[in-house]
Amino acid sequence: MPRLKTQASKDSLLRRMRKQRLKYIAVLPSLITLLNGLCGFAAIVFAGHGQLATAGYMILLAMIADMLDGRVARMSKSTSSFGGQLDSLCDVVSFGVAPAVLMVKMLEYKLDAIELHFIERFIWLAAAVYISCAAIRLARFNVENEEDESAHMSFIGLPTPAAAGVIVSLVIFHQESLPAMLERSTNTYIILDNAITYILPFLAFGAGVLMVTRIRYPHIVNQYIKGKKPFAHLIRVLLVLGLIIWSWRTASVVIFCGFAFSGFFKWVYYKFIRKASGLAITPDQTVMVVPDQIGAVEHDGGI
Numbered sequence: 001m002p003r004l005k006t007q008a009s010k011d012s013l014l015r016r017m018r019k020q021r022l023k024y025i026a027v028l029p030s031l032i033t034l035l036n037g038l039c040g041f042a043a044i045v046f047a048g049h050g051q052l053a054t055a056g057y058m059i060l061l062a063m064i065a066d067m068l069d070g071r072v073a074r075m076s077k078s079t080s081s082f083g084g085q086l087d088s089l090c091d092v093v094s095f096g097v098a099p100a101v102l103m104v105k106m107l108e109y110k111l112d113a114i115e116l117h118f119i120e121r122f123i124w125l126a127a128a129v130y131i132s133c134a135a136i137r138l139a140r141f142n143v144e145n146e147e148d149e150s151a152h153m154s155f156i157g158l159p160t161p162a163a164a165g166v167i168v169s170l171v172i173f174h175q176e177s178l179p180a181m182l183e184r185s186t187n188t189y190i191i192l193d194n195a196i197t198y199i200l201p202f203l204a205f206g207a208g209v210l211m212v213t214r215i216r217y218p219h220i221v222n223q224y225i226k227g228k229k230p231f232a233h234l235i236r237v238l239l240v241l242g243l244i245i246w247s248w249r250t251a252s253v254v255i256f257c258g259f260a261f262s263g264f265f266k267w268v269y270y271k272f273i274r275k276a277s278g279l280a281i282t283p284d285q286t287v288m289v290v291p292d293q294i295g296a297v298e299h300d301g302g303i
Contacts, residue, residue, distance in 0.1 A: 040094025096134030165256035
């Protein structure tokens with residue numbers, strides 16, 4: 001009798017496993033999501049060969065793919081749990097591992113043996129913290145995500161593409177815009193070169209921590225662009241576009257770093273300064289907040 005019960009339990013387990021087998025997937029959104037992961041892998045390879053700017057562009061291309069896969073899935077009404085899981089796995093590569101490798105390789109190429117040995121442990125610590133926090137954030141998203149797009153007006157914690165953008169924008173600026181400054185002002189070049197080199201691991205460490213916090217970050221498109229907005233929003237958008245046209249590399253540094261740390265400064269203001277003055281009002285109080293990504297299980301974020 002015990003043996004029969006055991007066999008029946010095994011048969012029941014096999015039937016449940018068969019029911020959970022994946023039979024159909026959305027091909028086009030999945031291909032775009034895989035493009036995201038492949039761009040992240042390409043970024044790691046380019047960074048290993050010293051082509052740091054090219055590696056940065058690969059991560060930016062991965063961001064575009066990450067924005068498109070969810071949109072395509074929603075337009076084709078083919079969002080699925082499989083798409084969400086696949087998206088998070090690819091995001092770990094593109095926005096977790098690749099930016100960390102890019103940072104480590106840049107500092108290895110930039111710093112001499114003495115300086116590198118002095119701060120090497122902290123560089124590896126910053127990279128490890130960044131990757132770990134990116135993986136934790138994406139796993140948390142898989143558990144907490146809601147599919148109702150109308151509710152996705154803000155993020156809980158810094159989105160992984162925005163965190164990667166902090167590192168990538170600084171690396172691209174250092175590799176492509178900074179050399180042009182050497183011809184105009186040697187002192188400016190030296191100051192900016194040293195500043196970026198030594199501050200980069202601290203920024204990576206901070207971006208990693210911000211990813212796993214419960215600090216609210218606005219969804220830029222849904223809150224400030226989509227639908228009818230006050231006239232002042234149009235002025236802000238035009239100013240940002242003007243900065244991008246003037247120097248898109250400088251604009252990317254300002255936008256990514258400003259977005260990443262604006263949430264932290266706003267949290268500090270409302271948590272301590274405004275609360276101390278007797279006005280304990282939380283930021284985005286009137287905004288419905290859901291965790292992580294932009295409105296579908298296929299997509300983890302872009303800003």
